[in-house]
Amino acid sequence: MKTRNLFMAVAIIGLFATASCKTSKTEEAKEETVTMVTDVPETVQTPNIVGVAASNENFTTLVAAVKAAGLVETLSSAGPFTVFAPTNAAFAKLSEGTVATLLQPENKATLTSILTYHVVSGKFDAAAVVEAIKANNGAFTVTTVQGGKLVASLMEGNVMLKDEKGNMSTVVIADVAASNGVIHAIDSVVMPK
Incomplete structure:
Protein backbone atom coordinates (compact mmCIF):
# COMPACT_ATOMS: atom_id res chain seq x y z
CA MET A 1 0.00 0.00 0.00
CA LYS A 2 2.86 2.37 0.81
CA THR A 3 4.41 1.59 -2.53
CA ARG A 4 1.16 2.33 -4.29
CA ASN A 5 0.80 5.68 -2.45
CA LEU A 6 4.39 6.54 -3.21
CA PHE A 7 3.84 5.65 -6.87
CA MET A 8 0.72 7.86 -7.03
CA ALA A 9 2.53 10.73 -5.32
CA VAL A 10 5.36 10.53 -7.87
CA ALA A 11 2.81 10.38 -10.72
CA ILE A 12 0.93 13.44 -9.40
CA ILE A 13 4.18 15.41 -8.99
CA GLY A 14 5.13 14.44 -12.54
CA LEU A 15 1.77 15.70 -13.87
CA PHE A 16 2.17 19.02 -12.07
CA ALA A 17 5.72 19.41 -13.38
CA THR A 18 4.57 18.65 -16.96
CA ALA A 19 1.64 21.06 -16.68
CA SER A 20 3.94 23.70 -15.24
CA CYS A 21 6.39 23.27 -18.13
CA LYS A 22 3.60 23.50 -20.70
CA THR A 23 2.26 26.67 -19.08
CA SER A 24 5.65 28.38 -19.04
CA LYS A 25 6.33 27.34 -22.66
CA THR A 26 2.92 28.74 -23.68
CA GLU A 27 3.68 32.00 -21.84
CA GLU A 28 7.09 32.17 -23.54
CA ALA A 29 5.44 31.67 -26.93
CA LYS A 30 3.01 34.48 -26.18
CA GLU A 31 5.89 36.74 -25.14
CA GLU A 32 7.79 35.91 -28.35
CA THR A 33 4.72 36.71 -30.45
CA VAL A 34 4.33 40.05 -28.71
CA THR A 35 8.02 40.80 -29.18
CA MET A 36 7.84 39.96 -32.87
CA VAL A 37 4.82 42.24 -33.38
CA THR A 38 6.46 45.16 -31.59
CA ASP A 39 9.59 44.81 -33.72
CA VAL A 40 7.71 45.68 -36.94
CA PRO A 41 9.07 49.02 -38.22
CA GLU A 42 6.60 51.89 -38.38
CA THR A 43 5.99 53.13 -41.91
CA VAL A 44 5.82 56.87 -42.42
CA GLN A 45 4.27 58.21 -45.60
CA THR A 46 5.85 61.22 -47.27
CA PRO A 47 3.38 64.13 -47.37
CA ASN A 48 2.19 65.60 -50.66
Whole structure:
Protein backbone atom coordinates (compact mmCIF):
# COMPACT_ATOMS: atom_id res chain seq x y z
CA MET A 1 0.00 0.00 0.00
CA LYS A 2 2.86 2.37 0.81
CA THR A 3 4.41 1.59 -2.53
CA ARG A 4 1.16 2.33 -4.29
CA ASN A 5 0.80 5.68 -2.45
CA LEU A 6 4.39 6.54 -3.21
CA PHE A 7 3.84 5.65 -6.87
CA MET A 8 0.72 7.86 -7.03
CA ALA A 9 2.53 10.73 -5.32
CA VAL A 10 5.36 10.53 -7.87
CA ALA A 11 2.81 10.38 -10.72
CA ILE A 12 0.93 13.44 -9.40
CA ILE A 13 4.18 15.41 -8.99
CA GLY A 14 5.13 14.44 -12.54
CA LEU A 15 1.77 15.70 -13.87
CA PHE A 16 2.17 19.02 -12.07
CA ALA A 17 5.72 19.41 -13.38
CA THR A 18 4.57 18.65 -16.96
CA ALA A 19 1.64 21.06 -16.68
CA SER A 20 3.94 23.70 -15.24
CA CYS A 21 6.39 23.27 -18.13
CA LYS A 22 3.60 23.50 -20.70
CA THR A 23 2.26 26.67 -19.08
CA SER A 24 5.65 28.38 -19.04
CA LYS A 25 6.33 27.34 -22.66
CA THR A 26 2.92 28.74 -23.68
CA GLU A 27 3.68 32.00 -21.84
CA GLU A 28 7.09 32.17 -23.54
CA ALA A 29 5.44 31.67 -26.93
CA LYS A 30 3.01 34.48 -26.18
CA GLU A 31 5.89 36.74 -25.14
CA GLU A 32 7.79 35.91 -28.35
CA THR A 33 4.72 36.71 -30.45
CA VAL A 34 4.33 40.05 -28.71
CA THR A 35 8.02 40.80 -29.18
CA MET A 36 7.84 39.96 -32.87
CA VAL A 37 4.82 42.24 -33.38
CA THR A 38 6.46 45.16 -31.59
CA ASP A 39 9.59 44.81 -33.72
CA VAL A 40 7.71 45.68 -36.94
CA PRO A 41 9.07 49.02 -38.22
CA GLU A 42 6.60 51.89 -38.38
CA THR A 43 5.99 53.13 -41.91
CA VAL A 44 5.82 56.87 -42.42
CA GLN A 45 4.27 58.21 -45.60
CA THR A 46 5.85 61.22 -47.27
CA PRO A 47 3.38 64.13 -47.37
CA ASN A 48 2.19 65.60 -50.66
CA ILE A 49 3.51 68.89 -52.08
CA VAL A 50 1.15 71.03 -50.00
CA GLY A 51 1.98 69.06 -46.84
CA VAL A 52 5.72 69.39 -47.41
CA ALA A 53 5.44 73.15 -48.04
CA ALA A 54 3.15 73.64 -45.04
CA SER A 55 5.64 71.91 -42.76
CA ASN A 56 8.53 74.19 -43.84
CA GLU A 57 8.73 77.68 -42.34
CA ASN A 58 10.43 78.98 -45.52
CA PHE A 59 7.21 78.53 -47.52
CA THR A 60 4.55 80.21 -45.34
CA THR A 61 3.85 82.91 -47.94
CA LEU A 62 3.58 80.31 -50.70
CA VAL A 63 1.19 78.19 -48.64
CA ALA A 64 -1.00 81.25 -47.91
CA ALA A 65 -1.03 82.06 -51.64
CA VAL A 66 -1.91 78.47 -52.59
CA LYS A 67 -4.83 78.57 -50.15
CA ALA A 68 -6.02 81.99 -51.40
CA ALA A 69 -5.89 80.75 -55.01
CA GLY A 70 -7.86 77.60 -54.15
CA LEU A 71 -5.04 75.33 -55.37
CA VAL A 72 -4.68 73.11 -52.29
CA GLU A 73 -6.77 70.30 -53.77
CA THR A 74 -5.02 70.48 -57.15
CA LEU A 75 -1.52 70.36 -55.64
CA SER A 76 -2.62 67.56 -53.31
CA SER A 77 -3.80 65.37 -56.20
CA ALA A 78 -1.85 62.42 -57.59
CA GLY A 79 0.26 64.50 -59.99
CA PRO A 80 3.11 64.06 -60.32
CA PHE A 81 4.22 67.69 -60.31
CA THR A 82 7.49 69.55 -60.22
CA VAL A 83 7.09 72.79 -58.27
CA PHE A 84 9.59 75.63 -58.44
CA ALA A 85 8.61 77.03 -55.05
CA PRO A 86 9.47 80.63 -54.17
CA THR A 87 10.70 81.00 -50.60
CA ASN A 88 9.39 83.69 -48.26
CA ALA A 89 12.52 85.72 -49.14
CA ALA A 90 11.61 85.41 -52.84
CA PHE A 91 8.14 86.85 -52.21
CA ALA A 92 9.73 89.62 -50.10
CA LYS A 93 11.66 90.78 -53.21
CA LEU A 94 8.38 91.79 -54.89
CA SER A 95 7.31 95.41 -54.71
CA GLU A 96 5.85 96.42 -51.37
CA GLY A 97 2.18 95.51 -51.13
CA THR A 98 2.25 93.07 -54.08
CA VAL A 99 1.69 89.93 -52.02
CA ALA A 100 -1.10 91.53 -49.97
CA THR A 101 -2.79 92.69 -53.17
CA LEU A 102 -2.49 89.27 -54.81
CA LEU A 103 -4.05 87.60 -51.77
CA GLN A 104 -7.24 89.66 -52.15
CA PRO A 105 -10.23 87.62 -53.43
CA GLU A 106 -10.69 89.92 -56.44
CA ASN A 107 -7.17 89.00 -57.63
CA LYS A 108 -7.62 85.22 -57.41
CA ALA A 109 -7.30 84.69 -61.20
CA THR A 110 -4.00 86.61 -61.35
CA LEU A 111 -2.65 84.79 -58.29
CA THR A 112 -3.67 81.41 -59.75
CA SER A 113 -1.92 82.27 -63.02
CA ILE A 114 1.30 83.22 -61.21
CA LEU A 115 1.29 80.13 -58.97
CA THR A 116 0.53 77.64 -61.75
CA TYR A 117 3.38 79.24 -63.72
CA HIS A 118 5.67 77.73 -61.05
CA VAL A 119 4.34 74.18 -61.63
CA VAL A 120 5.33 71.67 -64.32
CA SER A 121 3.49 68.40 -64.97
CA GLY A 122 5.68 65.39 -64.27
CA LYS A 123 8.40 64.70 -61.74
CA PHE A 124 11.79 66.16 -62.68
CA ASP A 125 14.52 65.82 -60.09
CA ALA A 126 17.64 67.98 -60.27
CA ALA A 127 19.63 65.35 -62.18
CA ALA A 128 16.92 65.14 -64.87
CA VAL A 129 16.77 68.94 -65.17
CA VAL A 130 20.56 69.25 -65.50
CA GLU A 131 20.64 66.40 -68.03
CA ALA A 132 17.90 68.09 -70.12
CA ILE A 133 19.79 71.41 -70.05
CA LYS A 134 23.01 69.75 -71.22
CA ALA A 135 21.20 67.72 -73.90
CA ASN A 136 19.65 70.92 -75.31
CA ASN A 137 22.77 73.05 -75.78
CA GLY A 138 22.60 74.69 -72.37
CA ALA A 139 18.95 75.80 -72.32
CA PHE A 140 15.88 73.67 -71.76
CA THR A 141 12.39 75.12 -72.21
CA VAL A 142 9.53 73.69 -70.14
CA THR A 143 5.83 74.39 -70.41
CA THR A 144 4.18 75.16 -67.09
CA VAL A 145 0.70 74.12 -65.94
CA GLN A 146 -0.31 77.77 -66.54
CA GLY A 147 0.67 77.35 -70.20
CA GLY A 148 3.63 79.70 -70.21
CA LYS A 149 7.28 78.79 -70.71
CA LEU A 150 10.29 78.74 -68.39
CA VAL A 151 13.83 78.33 -69.68
CA ALA A 152 16.19 76.35 -67.47
CA SER A 153 19.94 76.84 -67.79
CA LEU A 154 23.11 76.41 -65.75
CA MET A 155 25.22 79.21 -64.31
CA GLU A 156 28.22 78.41 -62.12
CA GLY A 157 26.76 74.99 -61.32
CA ASN A 158 23.33 76.36 -60.34
CA VAL A 159 20.07 75.73 -62.17
CA MET A 160 18.64 79.06 -63.29
CA LEU A 161 15.10 79.78 -64.48
CA LYS A 162 14.29 82.58 -66.91
CA ASP A 163 10.67 83.68 -67.01
CA GLU A 164 8.75 85.14 -69.96
CA LYS A 165 9.63 88.68 -68.84
CA GLY A 166 13.36 87.90 -68.84
CA ASN A 167 13.71 87.77 -65.03
CA MET A 168 16.07 85.17 -63.55
CA SER A 169 15.65 82.94 -60.52
CA THR A 170 18.10 80.46 -58.96
CA VAL A 171 17.23 77.05 -57.57
CA VAL A 172 18.53 77.29 -54.00
CA ILE A 173 17.32 73.92 -52.67
CA ALA A 174 16.73 70.97 -54.99
CA ASP A 175 14.93 67.66 -54.71
CA VAL A 176 12.60 68.12 -51.75
CA ALA A 177 10.61 64.89 -52.05
CA ALA A 178 6.82 64.78 -51.87
CA SER A 179 4.44 61.86 -52.41
CA ASN A 180 3.08 63.45 -55.59
CA GLY A 181 6.22 65.01 -57.05
CA VAL A 182 9.23 67.11 -56.16
CA ILE A 183 9.87 70.67 -54.98
CA HIS A 184 12.81 72.88 -55.96
CA ALA A 185 13.02 76.08 -53.88
CA ILE A 186 13.82 79.24 -55.85
CA ASP A 187 15.05 82.64 -54.72
CA SER A 188 12.75 84.84 -56.86
CA VAL A 189 9.14 84.68 -58.00
CA VAL A 190 8.94 83.95 -61.74
CA MET A 191 6.24 85.80 -63.69
CA PRO A 192 4.26 84.91 -66.79
CA LYS A 193 3.64 87.46 -69.57
